[in-house]
Amino acid sequence: MPDGDDVTIPPAPPAGLPTRAVPFVPAPRVPHPWDSLPPGFPSPVLPEPRRALGKGLLFGGSLALIVALFLGAGAVYVANRDPLDSRAEAAAEDRPKLPLTPxxxxxxxxxxxxxxxxxxxxxxxxxxxxxxxxxxxxxxxxxxxxxxxxxxxxxxxxxxxxxxxxxxxxxxxxxxxxxxxxxxxxxxxxxxxxxxxxxxxxxxxxxxxxxxxxxxxxxxxxxxxxxxxxxxxASGELVTTAGKRVTLIGAPSEKKYFRRLLPIAEHAAVVNDRFAALVGNPQQRYRIYVAGAKQWKSWYGGIRDKWIVAYAFPRNEAGTDVVLNMAELKDDREFLATTVQHELGHVVTVGNLHRRTWVESDMWLKEGIAEYIGWYPRPATASWRRPAVRNLVNGSGRPKSIAVDPLKAQARLRDGDAFYGFGHFSADCMAKKYGQRALFTFVRLHLREDRDLDSASGEAFGKPFAAVDKACVAYIRDRA
CATH class of the missing domain: 3.10.450.50 (Nuclear Transport Factor 2; Chain: A,)
Structure with a gap:
């Protein structure tokens, strides 16, 4: 699956070089790999001695100079010019230019x-x-x-x-x-x-x-x-439609969903604009891809897990794309709305970042804050994941910290449900006890600015993370 963030199917709701010119003495001609080209292809003459070209030779970027020398382009950097430079350049102009290699x-x-x-x-x-x-x-x-x-x-x-x-x-x-x-x-x-x-x-x-x-x-x-x-x-023809804040994109077969999806996505964008401002990551526009069955299995590597219905795919600092599996979302408007709002939550909280700025262990907060945004303004107690959280905190392996271990790749559906729900309750707790602005300051400092939990907690909440952690574990047990 892509290195992104996902939403799962919910349960049923409960009820330097020399500067002076050096004479050039050509070496004897030796065979070169390009000599095997078909008739009519230009065959360059390279200065000797030569280094052999190997498979996987990088071209472009910071190694462009190296490759240019390998291929006889003759790039030179001059650090300190002296009067002999102009004479050397004039002499170089008189030499015949080497033809381009294939x-x-x-x-x-x-x-x-x-x-x-x-x-x-x-x-x-x-x-x-x-x-x-x-x-x-x-x-x-x-x-x-x-x-x-x-x-x-x-x-x-x-x-x-x-x-x-x-x-x-x-x-x-x-x-x-x-x-x-x-x-x-x-x-x-x-x-x-x-x-x-x-x-x-x-x-x-x-x-x-x-x-x-x-x-x-x-x-x-x-x-x-x-x-x-x-x-x-890169995977076929696309069609689009645009609202004030969102662009919907899909294969022509999925255009039928655009009219229904656009107002839902526009509402989700307005909600997320508020939180984008709180974490200092305002968005020009949001981009949502609507995938059919074929595209769902191919875009960004494709999804094979049956319980994943949407994900947010990071594209370095360029931004984050949201991809929806409309076949699984089209029949439940509430599920569609919370999913879109959740995924745009990933766009604003962890989008437009150098991807080494967060690690897997941050998953509890990444998904918890996305659930908080996805359900906003409703609290965690309104979520259909609440029963799974209740079972988790009342079971023998109940969490002792809100910073729980990340969800495993082979996790069962109910494990995912409990993980997402517990993260939602954790975010809810921090917002209720310390204020929403403090919560998003904590998110910005920890997820976007690489501050450790204690440093982020101290600045955002005025308390060490251990104190916040203890208070929120008790809060979740009381309310789940």
Whole structure:
């Protein structure tokens, strides 16, 4: 399942280089992997000695200089210029330029395609795809239209060589991480120690040289981790509808739910705007994907667990997407409303973050605050999870702390029900005893700013976490 947050099915409600020029002496010509290219392909001459190219050679980002040198591009950084520099540059201009390697040609073609997408040129976008492969072109056409529909604002191929030599047909396999941003995203375009960079889709492309240059002949998710990053826009045609605060997106088959869902989602957005302000994470818009049976099993890796009906998928600092399984939600308006409000609660409380800022042990608070938001303004005692919480706190293994261990991957439905409900009661307790603003200050400090429980509790509640914990365990036992 995706690395996201989910809602479960409820029970039935109870009732540096030298600066001076050095003479260049060419070395003897030796064979190179690109010499095996079919007739007519440019074959670059590289300075010797050379290092062999291996599989998985990264291209782009911080290693661009290394790859440029590997492929003969000749990038140089000059720290301190002196009068000899201009003479060295003039001499360099007189030397013949090396032709682009096939790999550099492929990257140039992909860059041209990406630029076509961003300026809205569908014809130029499709020009990079083999015209003899109709289904592939249809797929790229759907991809183009979906991305334009979602307001694509950044699209960048970050490629590396999968196979050094072309196969007998002259085809090459190339790995490509497609970094992208959509309308409303917080678009951090580069990865760093404090950022995961833009969201990306992991692909494997096969390209072949033709009359028009290098063309894409196949496209597939890259194994084994690609399934986790199979974004909806890369998986088929999409349709949308927009309200004041929410954009609904789905396959054409799910458009039938939009009219009913939009007012529910708009109400949930208004509720969540209040809490987004309290944690300092205001949202430009909320994006909700409506999945049919096929999409539910493929988007962001797909869901196989039968008891999960919705989830929030983090896309680095860009934001968080909500995905709904409408087949399971369509028949119960209250269930649909609380689910949408819960998932948007994840968007505002833990969305737009560098994902290493929270750990699995925070699950009790992440889900508890989302349940609090999902049911707001009704209290935890109104939740259909209350019976499961009652059984939990009255059983032999009753919790001694509100900071309970995270739910296990193979947990039973009733375990999940008790976990979510207990988290809801915990959030309710902190709001009732110390105030709602204090609760969300605690959430901001612990989940968004990495403060430990004691530090966050002291600032938010004026008490150490142990005191808050003890008081809330007793509160839950009294009210469940």
């Amino acid at each position: 790999f550099e040609q492929v990257n140039a073609a992909l860059k041209t395609q990406a630029e076509a997408l961003l300026r809205g040129d569908e014809k130029a976008w499709l020009a990079a795809v083999d015209p003899g492969r109709r289904k592939l072109r249809d797929r790229y056409r759907a991809m183009y239209r979906s991305l334009r529909l979602l307001g694509v604002s950044h699209f960048d191929y970050r490629t590396y060589v999968r196979d050094v030599r072309p196969d007998k047909s002259g085809s090459l396999k190339i790995g490509a991480d497609v970094a992208y941003c959509l309308a409303g995203d917080t678009c951090v375009k580069e990865k760093s120690t404090v950022s995961d960079g833009p969201p990306s889709v992991a692909l494997e492309l096969t390209v072949k040289h033709g009359k028009g240059g290098w063309l894409i002949t196949s496209l597939a998710p890259r194994k084994p981790t690609a399934d986790k990053y199979r974004a909806p826009w």
